[in-house]
Structure formats: structure tokens, C-alpha cells
Amino acid sequence: MMYELGSLSDVYALDFDDIIDVRSPSEFAEDHVPGAINLPVLSDVQRAEVGTIYKQVSPFMARKLGAALIAQNAAHHLQTYFADFDGRYRPLLYCWRGGQRSESLAIILKQIGWRVQLVDGGYKSYRRHVVAALYDTPVQSPVILLDGPTGTAKTDILKRLAVSGMQIIDLEGLANHRGSLFGHWDMPQPSQKAFESRLAKALLALDPAKPVIIEAESNRVGDCRIPPQLWSAMTTAPRIRLNAPIAARAEYLTRAYHDLIADTDRMQDILNRLRPYHAAKTIEEWQDLAVTGQYTALAQDLMEAHYDPRYAKYQAPHVEQLQLADLTNETLDRAAINVANLSNRLASVKPT
DSSP: OEEOOOSHHHHHTOOOSEEEEOSOHHHHHHOOOTTOEEOOSSOHHHHHHHHHHHHHTOHHHHHHHHHHHHHHHHHHHHHTTTTTOOTTOOEEEEOSSSSHHHHHHHHHHHHHTOOOEEETTHHHHHHHHHHIIIIISOOOSOEEEEEOSTTSOHHHHHHHHHHTTOEEEOHHHHHTBOSSTTOBOSSOOOOHHHHHHHHHHHHHTSOTTSOEEEEOOOSEETTEEOOHHHHHHHHTSOEEEEEOOHHHHHHHHHHHTHHHHTOHHHHHHHHHTTTTTSOHHHHHHHHHHHHTTOHHHHHHHHIIIIIHHHHHHHOOOOSEEEEOSOOOHHHHHHHHHHHHHHHHHHHTSOOO
């Protein structure tokens, strides 16, 4: 029995005991239906082997081998993951296009007596809804950009706004990246498709009558590209610019990037990547500051020589500006309140 995903809302409202992605682990890792688990009927190696035989020998021999491998893997899943389920179990299965892989496992599960359904069109059906949401549909909520030079605690203020009930989209959180050369987190970035899945879910949750606050970014956050409809909304959105003394910003960055400071080799590698933009003597001075633990001085030098000049070159007109005397928790709490009030006011102004 086929289950049709009529919209993204349908995806997040799925009511099954399990959503099972039977594709190979690498396919699942690239992207999958939210909430799905991976029970592959063919491993990556097996899938490649069957594909090679299909092209080089014959489709018949490929199907024969594929059936044998699927049967073996299905038996393993039955003896492990499915072992303790009773007769009321109701799973939803899908593969790439809703074809042979998901149907093969579904036939076995149905013979047991479980109420199995297949996603009509498979993963591709889900992916079409994500693409439509991000590439074809304008963002409905009024977008407000939180702007400011490096080190003005924009991400921390976004988190405070979310706690207070304001709508935000944390692009850096969705992309697992802090948006600069120094921004890699310990966890890897998602694939572009997985990033878009996260973003589509965040957009769907917005109330279109209220503003959504987003940190100003370039059109890429690490390796993840911001899709066109959101990028279009960001490029025309009103901005709230945060300003703070450079000494306060340097001290804040030293706290915020504690993970990078603890990894000396990684710090040296990143500084080396700045060689195309700065003199060798400057790079060596920065590396000396890192080696001797003078991270606040290093942060200030990097802002003065690298980040601030680039920010000044590309900044857009700002509707409102907030001057922060420092970046203590108390100041950031007050800044979040001010940003919320300004955002609500800016969202109510009709463009001329």
C-alpha cells in the first residue's frame, strides 16, 4: 500500500511506528526523511557490485545477485532490529524512488503480518517538496538581519531571542559551522541536501505574521549554500547592526572559540591558510601569538587586519544600529530585548 507525501507538512506529521530508509548507508548519510532510521537492504559495497554487474554482465544476473543479498540483509534485520515487535507494528518504508529495494523488504514484512506502507515515489518525493520550498517559494515571514562585525556576539543574541519567543533561523547551527575560516566545529558539516532539509523544516515552522531574525551571512556557511529564495529575502531585508569596542570583541572571541584555542595544530593550520592575503611576517607574528597563548591579542590583530576591512568593504545600508558598551551577559540580555523590539517595529514598516 502506497503512502503519498502531499506536502512537507505531511512529512512532519507522519504517524508510524518507524520510518525506515532501506537505501545504502552513504545515501542515508547524504540526506533522509526526518525521523527515519537506516536499515539498508544493500550495503554501499553490495550496491556498487550489483550496479557493475547490471552494466557489464546483464540486468538478469544483477537482479539475481541483488535478490540474494537483499534476502540475506532482510534476514539479519528480522533477527536483530525487528526481533521484538508484535503484530501491531506499523512501519513506513522508502528507498530512492519507491522501487525494488523498499518493495522487497515490504513483501517480507507483510508476509509476517505487519501493516507496512511504502512512500509513493520514495526519497525523491520528499526531496521534491524540499526543493519547492527552498527554490520556488518566497519566504513568507518578514526577514530581519542581525548584522555586525566579527565578534559582536550575534549568535549569542540569536539564542537569547529564541528563548524569549522570537522567531529565528540559526544558519550556523543548521550548517554546523561558524561562518568563517576559523568556524569549523568538531562535528562535520551536513551535505547540501541535509542542510536544505534542516532549513526547510525551520522555515515551515515559522509564523508568517511575525518577523524572523537571521544572522547576516555570505551566501555560503562553510560549504553549505543558502538556497535562492532565502538568499533573496536576506539581500533585501532590513538590518540591525551591532557595534562594540574592539577590545571587548577580542575578549569575547577568546571565550567563544575556546575549542579552537585548545587545538594548537588546527590553529596553526588555519593561520597558514591566510598566507595568500597577508605578508609572511604578519602570519609569523600571529603564529607566535598563538604559540605563546596570547589569544586575545591575536583575535584583535585578526579583526583589525583581516576581518574588519573586509566587513567594511561589503556592508550594506543599515536601518538601525545598536552600540554595545561591552559583551557581558547582562549587556547581551539587554541587547536581545532591543533587537526584538526593533525587529517587530521594522517588520511592521511597509517597503516603499
